[in-house]
Amino acid sequence: MSELFIEEIAFYIRRHAPEYGISVCSPIIAQAILESAYGKSTLGRNNNFFGLKYREGRCPTANGVINKSGSEQRADGSYVTSDMVWFKFPDMEAGVIGYFDFINTSNYKNLKGIKDPETYLKQLKADGYATSLEYVSNLMHVIKDHNLTRYDKKEESKMKIAINAGHAAVGKGAIGAVGLLNESVEDRVVKDKVVALLRAQGHEVIDCTVDSGTQNAVLNGIISKTNAAKADLNISIHFNSGANRPAKDGKTTGTEVYIYDSNTRCKATAQAIVNAIAGLGFKNRGVKVSKSLAFLKRTKTESILIEVCFVDDGDDAALYNADKVAAAIVVAITGQGTIPSTTENPPAASKKTGNYIVKLKTNLNIRKGPGIQYGINAVAKKGVKYTIVETSGGWGKLKSGLGWINISTSYVTYC
DSSP: OHHHHHHHHHHHHHHHGGGGTOOOOHHHHHHHHHHHTTTTSHHHHTTOOSOOBOOTTTOTTOOEEEEEEEEEEOTTSOEEEEEEEEEEOSSHHHHHHHHHHHTOSGGGGGGTTOOOHHHHHHHHHHTTSOOOTTHHHHHHHHHHHTTGGGGGSOOOSOOEEEEEESSOOTTSBSOOOBSSSBHHHHHHHHHHHHHHHHHHTTOEEEEOOOOSBOHHHHHHHHHHHHHHHTOSEEEEEEEEOOOOBOSOOSOOOOEEEEESOTTOTTHHHHHHHHHHHHTTTOOEEEEEEOSSOHHHHHOSSOEEEEEEEETTBHHHHHHOOHHHHHHHHHHHHHSOSOOOOOOOOOOHHHHHHSOEEEEESSOEEEESSSSTTSOEEEEEOTTOEEEEEEEETTEEEETTSSOEEEOOTTTEEEO
16 A cells, blocks of 8 residues: 555656656655655545645645644754644645645745755755654655655656557447447547557557457457556557437536556556546546456556547537547646647637636636646636636636636536
């Protein structure tokens, strides 16, 4: 469990550190381990992995506070305990971004560009982050014990990824779901685009698709090819069915991603994928665990099965765009590339005035630009009305200047 926590928190720290000019990750991973007891402490269970005390406006991704006693160490070694107010966050990624926002002030600007873990920690303590007299030495022990400096190395520019379209081709055997979309057609379209984008980034990609045969023959062939590939990550592209909603009603049934075990190291990647596809306007059905799906059960390395959207939902079919879905998957896996903006626009009546108001159906990330490839500034709250002053595809810029939100009707109501 401790290694899984390290893998997950490192994934987000490495992804967001460069956005804030931070050049070393091992001390931050160590802080998360020590401050949250591998995410098991009261604060850790609320996604505050860094002991972040509440400061008004400091951490926009927070979704509330916790009142809890805490201790600080005096210069003479004694401790003083008092009631304190701490940030809480909606998920791990928001908690990591919260840390970087917390230190993104003039007081901590000297941390930027530091590449040595111990130098980073000494400067962080000198800047007033922690009072523990042994803070630096304790964290250096954590770094050494878990070999965390491996996360300071620049990520390999190349990954080895095995990918497949999950059923036989049309007319060649056991095809996938058919509705407004044909799974055996669209899974190949998305797969081919993902392959092309990954290879363009320099990654090694092995196509493990099997085009013909019975259901079992196709599945066994995919699994055999995937295991022979010995890839870093295995991806299977699918489309879902069972919504039985061919008429558009303004609501998508959505996207979901499956993994074999909640403790798998690729859980963070799976979450990034489902979030990225949902960011195109689909309902986010989340990451789900399945012990029965043969592709997940029988493959020998980290595997993810993606259900892009529902073939028998009119809103899903109308929103689906293979180029955008493929780009979203690649950005989620590699952290590189861009996602074309959605084509959904606000109602014509709203566009006449320039500005318009939307009311949120759910909490939404406020991003730095019009797309999920941009970092998160804050979280917009469910039920709150926001004024949009500019649109870019399916994204709206907030009048407050804080950033952009997805203005798909899956997420907002136009007022």
